[in-house]
Amino acid sequence: MCGSRPGVWCWQDGPTANGKRVLIHEERKLAAGRLGEIGWYTFRHTYRSWLDETGAPMKVQQELMRHAVIQTTMNVYGQAMSSSKREANGKVVEMVLKPMSASA
Numbered sequence: 001m002c003g004s005r006p007g008v009w010c011w012q013d014g015p016t017a018n019g020k021r022v023l024i025h026e027e028r029k030l031a032a033g034r035l036g037e038i039g040w041y042t043f044r045h046t047y048r049s050w051l052d053e054t055g056a057p058m059k060v061q062q063e064l065m066r067h068a069v070i071q072t073t074m075n076v077y078g079q080a081m082s083s084s085k086r087e088a089n090g091k092v093v094e095m096v097l098k099p100m101s102a103s104a
Contacts (some may be wrong), residue, residue: 047079 044065052059062073080088 045077045079048073049081052078053081053084 002049030074048061051064056064058070058074062070063079065073065077067077
């Protein structure tokens with residue numbers, strides 16, 4: 001991980017195959033095809049959200065993300081998808097608005 005942002009030179013151990021320095025981010029962009037505008041870290045955060053959306057167990061997500069500790073997977077990466085948040089909120093609203101039974 002170079003830590004630099006797009007458009008900034010990344011540190012390289014040696015010259016590239018053609019002897020020129022290249023922007024690593026540009027190299028990634030060309031290799032990424034249609035996802036070229038998505039940066040590596042954005043993709044990792046999105047990937048984690050997608051894994052969560054599939055219902056993959058947290059341990060599986062941790063291993064696929066190659067995190068040493070599960071807290072990184074849980075606390076740093078991923079966000080709930082809007083559709084999942086709407087669905088969860090809708091269920092809570094249904095519980096609150098549900099008429100109480102006579103025995104309660």
